Amino acid sequence: MTLASALAARVTSLTANDLTPDAERRLKDLVFDYLGVALRGSQAESGRIVREYVAAQGGADDSTVIGQPGRVPASQAAFANAISEHSIELDDVDELALFHFGPPIVSTALAVAERQRSSGLEFLIAVLAGCDIMERLSRATNNELRNRGFHTTPTCGVFASTATAGRLLGLTPQQLTNAFGLAGAQASGLMEMYGPSMQKRFNPGPAARNGIVAAELAQRGFTGADTIFEGERGFGQAFAGKLDERAARDRLDSGFPIIVEHKPHSAARPIHNAIDCALDIRARAGASVDAIETIVVKRHPDWAHYHLNAHPQTFHEAQVSLPYAVAATFVFGAAMPDQFADQNLERTDIRRLVATTTVEPDASLQRGVSCDMTVTFADGSSLRSVVDHPKGSKENPLSRDELSAKFRGLTDGLLPDGAAERIRRTVDDLETLDDMTNLLSLFTETQ
Incomplete structure (x- = not known):
């Protein structure tokens, strides 16, 4: 056959x-x-x-x-x-x-x-x-x-x-x-x-x-x-x-x-690991986004060269931009449709964080969509977060209540x-x- x-x-x-x-x-x-x-x-x-x-x-x-x-x-x-x-x-x-x-x-x-x-x-x-x-x-x-x-x-x-x-x-x-x-x-x-x-x-x-x-x-x-x-x-x-x-x-x-x-999150799926890293660091930081000096994102080579647009011009473009999504997550604490709205694209606080973000390939990461993020703050301290399985994945699924919400x-x-x-x-x-x-x-x- x-x-x-x-x-x-x-x-x-x-x-x-x-x-x-x-x-x-x-x-x-x-x-x-x-x-x-x-x-x-x-x-x-x-x-x-x-x-x-x-x-x-x-x-x-x-x-x-x-x-x-x-x-x-x-x-x-x-x-x-x-x-x-x-x-x-x-x-x-x-x-x-x-x-x-x-x-x-x-x-x-x-x-x-x-x-x-x-x-x-x-x-x-x-x-x-x-x-x-x-x-x-x-x-x-x-x-x-x-x-x-x-x-x-x-x-x-x-x-x-x-x-x-x-x-x-x-x-x-x-x-x-x-x-x-x-x-x-x-x-x-x-x-x-x-x-x-x-x-x-x-x-x-x-x-x-x-x-x-x-x-x-x-x-x-x-x-x-x-x-x-x-x-x-x-x-x-x-x-x-x-x-x-x-x-x-x-x-x-x-x-x-x-x-x-x-x-x-309202973004391209391979970006979700980075968003989850940002949410994790934001929750632990105890500092305002103004204190962030640098954001270094390591991604597996399978995806390291995708989603790199640092200056999205529209809602659609922002949702497939890792630098924007990470910056907006640090500012708003969420990454849903409202956070990608056109009126937020040129916000000064978001643009500053986008400018501090760099993406590097790292073949040692566990999965194609894995993310390893390190954020350095003005006082010299830093926080690191690694996400291999983003929220909503089969290893880290959304619960029935979360789907309903x-x-x-x-x-x-x-x-x-x-x-x-x-x-x-x-x-x-x-x-x-x-x-x-x-x-x-x-x-x-x-x-």
Whole structure:
């Protein structure tokens, strides 16, 4: 079997038995976190623009766009919601900080499940299918894919979206194999996205939309290349220069454990270790930020040359700037969307701390995202903090209460009293939900 055929067989054979208690808990947390981040992200400028865009396109009254009333075609809803959820740098992340499950997968699952009136159990199995495919393809192509300038979330995500949509549409193994070929024809997404623009926010939108398109066309009989992954000009060669087919096929009969990490800070995930270091030193310092003389940040060479912009010009740029994020954390004691707002970018105290910050590579650090920070103060004293596993990682996870607090903080003022708790309870009981419209209605009733 070609890899596309093998993966299609895997996806179409999943049953409720594959939804282990651990996987079910992780996927429910993924969905709950997604909903809060997407709602807040829908109010960001990039979220607003894409919401207005899809509303203006018209079409079938299928699926909810989070953050506004009315429904649009499923592919358009997935497109908009994926961009909204990626708009404030608080979406989930995999354990290697290479990609986000939520924007391409959950966006697709919500849109298609609502249109199909799928059950909560069908929805969860479809999300599981998407996560499994995304993890396999990332393992089969990274770090080469990333290092060649491709963004893993959309490039691998379009196949994950296709698997998710295909599962909810009831595609046969042959149809899903075709759909993977069509997804490969639409795979895209570049790492040239760290400037002042909204470019990064856009990337997962086409992946979610195109995965639905691929599945729907295949359902109608449109065929695609079954060698799309391992072919001479296939996805692996084109995007990574190779394909580790063994990694992609590993445990096809049982599946990978799905590890979802959650963000407590509104910044690119590899920056979180530095933010946690800053929070730790700030809590121990007993001195004002005015007393800070130098900040030296050591990072593993895997990430030492990323996120170094010392003078971000926009909200989007600040969230992927390690020097800014560290400085803002020392000033505010937090790194949420408000701390990255445009009005704070030129604050004198933040600019001074940014100027004192240097980043050095250190190959001795334990993990790719590890951080070793030393802060020197005006009196000559210094404090050091080392973070290998940031808050929200599998080794240092956010608790259920912390996830709920994050959701409430993001949706405050956007949902009426009690709505957050109703959404949490509904997600907790997804496997018993007869119709996914019952979950989405909790948002549309309040918009």
